Amino acid sequence: MPRNAFLEGTTAIVKGMALTFATMFKKKTTVQWPEQREGVKPRYRGRHVLERYDNGLEKCIGCELCAGACPADCILVEAAENTDTNRVSPGERYARRYEINMSRCIFCGLCEEACPTGAIVLKHDYELADFDIPHMIYTKEMMLVPDPRVVKEKLDRLAQEAGAIR
Amino acid sequence: MSWQQVIFDLIIALILVFVLITGFAYMTFAERRVVALMQVRIGPNRVGPFGLLQPLADGIKLLFKEDIVPTQADKPVFALAPMFSLFIALVAFAVIPFTVAFSFTISGNHIAFSGALADLNIGVLYVFAATSLAVYGIVLGGWASNNKYSLLGGIRSSAQVISYELALGMSVVGVLEITGSLKLTDIISFQAHHIPNIFWQPLGFVIYCIAAIAEVNRAPFDLAEAEQELVAGYHIEYSSFRFAMFFMAEYINMITVSAFATTVFLGGPLGPFTIIWPWLSGLIWFLIKVVILLFIFIWLRATLPRVRYDRLMTLGWRWLIPLALLNILATAVVVALTA
Numbered sequence: 001m002p003r004n005a006f007l008e009g010t011t012a013i014v015k016g017m018a019l020t021f022a023t024m025f026k027k028k029t030t031v032q033w034p035e036q037r038e039g040v041k042p043r044y045r046g047r048h049v050l051e052r053y054d055n056g057l058e059k060c061i062g063c064e065l066c067a068g069a070c071p072a073d074c075i076l077v078e079a080a081e082n083t084d085t086n087r088v089s090p091g092e093r094y095a096r097r098y099e100i101n102m103s104r105c106i107f108c109g110l111c112e113e114a115c116p117t118g119a120i121v122l123k124h125d126y127e128l129a130d131f132d133i134p135h136m137i138y139t140k141e142m143m144l145v146p147d148p149r150v151v152k153e154k155l156d157r158l159a160q161e162a163g164a165i166r
Numbered sequence: 167m168s169w170q171q172v173i174f175d176l177i178i179a180l181i182l183v184f185v186l187i188t189g190f191a192y193m194t195f196a197e198r199r200v201v202a203l204m205q206v207r208i209g210p211n212r213v214g215p216f217g218l219l220q221p222l223a224d225g226i227k228l229l230f231k232e233d234i235v236p237t238q239a240d241k242p243v244f245a246l247a248p249m250f251s252l253f254i255a256l257v258a259f260a261v262i263p264f265t266v267a268f269s270f271t272i273s274g275n276h277i278a279f280s281g282a283l284a285d286l287n288i289g290v291l292y293v294f295a296a297t298s299l300a301v302y303g304i305v306l307g308g309w310a311s312n313n314k315y316s317l318l319g320g321i322r323s324s325a326q327v328i329s330y331e332l333a334l335g336m337s338v339v340g341v342l343e344i345t346g347s348l349k350l351t352d353i354i355s356f357q358a359h360h361i362p363n364i365f366w367q368p369l370g371f372v373i374y375c376i377a378a379i380a381e382v383n384r385a386p387f388d389l390a391e392a393e394q395e396l397v398a399g400y401h402i403e404y405s406s407f408r409f410a411m412f413f414m415a416e417y418i419n420m421i422t423v424s425a426f427a428t429t430v431f432l433g434g435p436l437g438p439f440t441i442i443w444p445w446l447s448g449l450i451w452f453l454i455k456v457v458i459l460l461f462i463f464i465w466l467r468a469t470l471p472r473v474r475y476d477r478l479m480t481l482g483w484r485w486l487i488p489l490a491l492l493n494i495l496a497t498a499v500v501v502a503l504t505a
Contacts, residue, residue: 013469013470016469016470017465017466017469019469020204020465020468020469021204021465023203023204023205023206024200024203024204026206028203028206028207028208029206029207030207030208032211
């Protein structure tokens with residue numbers, strides 16, 4: 001039978017409207033933040049952290065490769081020499097000053113790729129919004145992970161106390 | 167016409183304006199929620215319980231925006247166009263019967279209410295006159311902005327509106343033929359004694375619906391104000407409260423056109439059973455029908471793609487107007503034969 005444009009058009013409209021109406025009763029994909037938080041994928045690029053070795057030394061050797069790789073030019077590194085009395089990282093230099101301007105960072109991860117020691121790593125924290133732009137310049141202290149030896153000591157002490165209570 | 171009657175009518179008028187403006191506000195909210203639900207997401211639900219204060223937040227935001235007037239714009243007309251649009255949109259609602267007639271006596275004075283604020287005996291004509299005047303707001307808004315694209319948008323929109331006005335008017339002539347009166351309360355009483363006019367005039371109803379959507383510049387006929395095509399058309403240059411007034415005019419037109427459809431085709435305040443008082447029942451039935459029609463407006467917006475402008479004009483001139491004329495002819499023949 002020959003195609004009738006009017007009939008086809010009307011049928012299409014009716015079918016479309018039936019679909020949208022049925023969709024009203026389906027489960028919605030909205031994730032209600034902050035009551036619900038959807039997990040992120042393993043390689044998600046969130047907030048930066050500066051890693052340490054297990055012996056407590058910082059991995060960052062102050063080579064400034066991350067600052068060079070950054071397309072947004074938002075990393076500031078000031079290197080200083082490790083001395084015998086003050087050894088911060090294994091190697092000749094450490095980062096005396098390490099700042100990332102989060103309002104400029106595009107979270108591309110090129111700094112993570114450029115780093116030779118795996119010091120600068122992008123983790124999963126994405127809730128970084130702030131009203132005050134100066135707060136968005138993250139310093140080394142804000143990004144450095146805690147000393148694993150200190151953490152282990154505290155955890156052991158807590159486990160001991162918990163054991164003593166029991 | 168006692169002064170108590172006048173006071174009562176004034177109070178009803180104020181309530182009507184207030185209800186229309188609140189209705190507009192919650193219409194925007196309902197639109198966002200319903201369109202979202204049809205798109206597998208939920209709409210705004212953060213401001214106030216279930217997001218019900220969202221229109222208030224939107225209104226306050228709009229008022230805080232900077233009111234920009236283009237330097238070369240025709241300032242008096244620029245200021246007047248949105249006000250005129252809003253005024254006409256509100257005024258068109260004056261003859262719509264939103265409840266059944268009732269009267270009461272207060273301290274010896276008899277106060278009667280016919281169901282509509284002003285039950286003119288040329289009610290239908292009044293509504294069409296008001297919707298025709300709405301074109302002025304569009305054209306003047308587009309012109310006064312001193313912007314080529316705004317002007318183009320205004321011209322396109324007004325061409326669309328006047329084309330579909332014809333079909334809109336003619337689709338209702340069928341109802342006028344069987345009812346024999348332009349008075350909206352007469353049309354309601356006709357439907358009280360016979361079944362609602364949608365059964366007598368199904369083609370008229372369909373033509374009215376399509377023409378009404380095009381009249382109000384709503385999807386799928388919203389090319390004149392399409393964000394993607396014409397960067398919002400005739401109200402590009404308007405900001406803050408002036409834009410809010412155009413926005414209000416559009417939605418209130420939508421409410422008026424739905425209310426007119428329920429009056430003329432669906433029986434207005436009539437319903438199968440009475441809820442407590444007749445006037446309350448009439449109001450509730452009227453609201454239910456108007457809300458269903460408004461839901462259909464939103465449903466169409468969520469579903470259908472935009473109609474290209476030339477196809478839109480073709481639809482109006484080459485299909486709806488001849489079909490409406492045919493409807494008038496057929497109805498006239500049937501009425502003449504059965505009278």
